[in-house]
Amino acid sequence: MEAASVPAPSAGSRPLDAARGFLQRWGLIVVLLILPVWFGIQDLSNDGNLVRLGNNLMAGLSNGAIIALIALGYTLVYGIIELINFAHGDVFMLGSFVAFQFWNVVLGIGLGSSVPAIVLGLLLSMLVAMIVCATLNVMIERVGYRPLRNAPKLAPLITAVGFSFILQNVGLLWLGGSPRSVDDLIKAQDTVFTFVGISVSRADLLAFGVTIPLVIALTTFVARSRLGRAMRATAQDPEAAKLMGINVDTTIALTFLLGGLLAGAAGLVSALYQTNVWFFSGFQAGLLAFTAAVMGGIGNLRGAVLGALIIGCIGQISDNRFGGEWTAAVVFGYLVLVMVFRPQGLIGEETREAG
Amino acid sequence: MSEVRAAMSRRPAQIALFAIVLAFAVAFPLFLPKTDGNTDFMVTALTYVMMALGLNIVVGFAGLLDLGYVAFYAIGSYVLGWLASGFFANANIHLGVSGFTSSLPGIHVNWIIVGIVAAIVAAIGGILIGLPTLRLRGDYIAIVTLAFGEIIRVFALNGDAITFGKDVRLTAGRQGITPVDPIQLPGIERFNPLDLRPWYWTALVLALITLFINFRLRDSRLGRAWIAIREDEVAASSMGVPLVRTKLMAYATGAALGGTAGAFLSSYQNTVNADSFQFSFSIFVLAMVILGGLGSIWGVVIGAIALTYINVKFIPDTLNPLFNDIGVGFDPTEITGGIFGFLLVTMMIVRPEGLLPERRRKLELTEGIGVGESDLGGEAHP
Numbered sequence: 001m002e003a004a005s006v007p008a009p010s011a012g013s014r015p016l017d018a019a020r021g022f023l024q025r026w027g028l029i030v031v032l033l034i035l036p037v038w039f040g041i042q043d044l045s046n047d048g049n050l051v052r053l054g055n056n057l058m059a060g061l062s063n064g065a066i067i068a069l070i071a072l073g074y075t076l077v078y079g080i081i082e083l084i085n086f087a088h089g090d091v092f093m094l095g096s097f098v099a100f101q102f103w104n105v106v107l108g109i110g111l112g113s114s115v116p117a118i119v120l121g122l123l124l125s126m127l128v129a130m131i132v133c134a135t136l137n138v139m140i141e142r143v144g145y146r147p148l149r150n151a152p153k154l155a156p157l158i159t160a161v162g163f164s165f166i167l168q169n170v171g172l173l174w175l176g177g178s179p180r181s182v183d184d185l186i187k188a189q190d191t192v193f194t195f196v197g198i199s200v201s202r203a204d205l206l207a208f209g210v211t212i213p214l215v216i217a218l219t220t221f222v223a224r225s226r227l228g229r230a231m232r233a234t235a236q237d238p239e240a241a242k243l244m245g246i247n248v249d250t251t252i253a254l255t256f257l258l259g260g261l262l263a264g265a266a267g268l269v270s271a272l273y274q275t276n277v278w279f280f281s282g283f284q285a286g287l288l289a290f291t292a293a294v295m296g297g298i299g300n301l302r303g304a305v306l307g308a309l310i311i312g313c314i315g316q317i318s319d320n321r322f323g324g325e326w327t328a329a330v331v332f333g334y335l336v337l338v339m340v341f342r343p344q345g346l347i348g349e350e351t352r353e354a355g
Numbered sequence: 356m357s358e359v360r361a362a363m364s365r366r367p368a369q370i371a372l373f374a375i376v377l378a379f380a381v382a383f384p385l386f387l388p389k390t391d392g393n394t395d396f397m398v399t400a401l402t403y404v405m406m407a408l409g410l411n412i413v414v415g416f417a418g419l420l421d422l423g424y425v426a427f428y429a430i431g432s433y434v435l436g437w438l439a440s441g442f443f444a445n446a447n448i449h450l451g452v453s454g455f456t457s458s459l460p461g462i463h464v465n466w467i468i469v470g471i472v473a474a475i476v477a478a479i480g481g482i483l484i485g486l487p488t489l490r491l492r493g494d495y496i497a498i499v500t501l502a503f504g505e506i507i508r509v510f511a512l513n514g515d516a517i518t519f520g521k522d523v524r525l526t527a528g529r530q531g532i533t534p535v536d537p538i539q540l541p542g543i544e545r546f547n548p549l550d551l552r553p554w555y556w557t558a559l560v561l562a563l564i565t566l567f568i569n570f571r572l573r574d575s576r577l578g579r580a581w582i583a584i585r586e587d588e589v590a591a592s593s594m595g596v597p598l599v600r601t602k603l604m605a606y607a608t609g610a611a612l613g614g615t616a617g618a619f620l621s622s623y624q625n626t627v628n629a630d631s632f633q634f635s636f637s638i639f640v641l642a643m644v645i646l647g648g649l650g651s652i653w654g655v656v657i658g659a660i661a662l663t664y665i666n667v668k669f670i671p672d673t674l675n676p677l678f679n680d681i682g683v684g685f686d687p688t689e690i691t692g693g694i695f696g697f698l699l700v701t702m703m704i705v706r707p708e709g710l711l712p713e714r715r716r717k718l719e720l721t722e723g724i725g726v727g728e729s730d731l732g733g734e735a736h737p
Contacts, residue, residue, distance in 0.1 A: 339495060
């Protein structure tokens, strides 16, 4: 396959071959490093230090941590039923709505509340958002995807798009068409400590503090538990898994449940981090997260996290240097380059069909 | 009427049906007022038929999932904006235009030439977008095409910041390029918003040409090569199908049709608006192809008309008044997207194989062979 689809080498001259060999070996690394190195040199010559780049990367990593939570949902679902779950970004969006509304309206927590009340309230809100998103995700699977299990492969893609539109509209009706600002409960931009000139804000710590344990829990669950093994077996070969006595439908539902849990947690973190919620944020975050999942190698959990961190960093660098209006082009340009050099994603294995 | 011959040489009844439908399609605006809403709807629907048929070549025939089809709409629109408007105010080029337009500043080229140039430029764009996807398989192609669609959207939106020399910008950004020249054809009075019939007949002719191209290509050597790649890439390759050229031809052909359709749509809307090149447009056209029946030409035509009808007429004209009568507590126009989504989900669950499935695919689905494997090609089954 590889050999057949690579453009046939013409009677290439030696230097060209050398260039191609160099690109094949180092191209990916060059591509990944070009922006940080370029701006690092620029910073060094302008300011004499790397603080600005460091701050970009710090914000990028924490942003990427949130994207990672969403990207894991994409990659889990893709890994098991090979569906680009377009509704997932909007499930995340509703997660942020649920979390915000729960602490704001149900618990009545505001800027005046005491610290323990805020901490407990936020924990409870996160739990609620996670449960709501997980339920929603499982229900969407049950209604929209399970009946199409044996349909042509692209049919569930369209129901996913349909659900995405529906959820966006739910958000639109719920909190209106413009971004709704959220009380800055954790004083997100306050610097907690400074490390070699790079300031680490509370928002950064929140993003890492939620993402890291959840990612560890998820990878452990998938790698160690009995259900996780069932998931991996189903992802590898649904037919054989069924023959081995695995309940494939339950396993798939479980996958959506896990994805929903992560999306709900991401919703709360994002609401506090961005200090606003918006019905359209799910679409944007979903696109980035999906890109991250693909960049890392879709179906691969570590790949999704790695891709999300990279995309977070590129996005921040681009926001800061080129301006936010160009970020989408920069991020997607990066994705195309990564795909050119590593068609299977950064740490992707060959997918099922390629086997 | 050689497409009739190509499509239905064995079935006189179908030829008769096609002739009746065609006669009705040609004549119906004559019975309506010049600016009737139904004519307006049909112009839009036929443009979407063109787009959907173009995408059908890429996704339906060749099995390459393209989520960035909006790119070709954008390219076609900007070719129109560049070559047939006052956008480059300092230039003074007129080609094949007469009357009032020929006295305006800017570049003004006759629409027929614009349509052809749009097709060529879009085809080149299609090849450039296709090149990086050649080594990819399955859904990786989807994300790379999506990426290109987004990149082009960003450049369209911010292109007013990119200048070449003095006063020459890439695009007009959010402001949009308005107005653009109307179509000028010999023998037909000027196309204008007060008489939609010439627009409609142009759209009909373009759609019929597209339909003809689709039928001829499907039954050609190239079309069989596309279907072979869709069904099994490795097998096709080992049978001597040149993968690179065949795939690139699919991208180029699909893109060319999208480019011309885009130039037409923007000319009809009298604006090139950077905000219309959204990802949701690609999804909308893809939904037409999948809902109609992937790879099935008549199915795609029906899918395009049905979804345009739902979006342009059914929801605003029928459902929303109904909601108002029932007395829901909100403005029903707000939930247009949600209703559209709901209808998509419902239609897909009721008819997962599409409204009018391709004959070949229907066989696969009903025979029980390859059930569960009857996915979109592009992947090889070991």
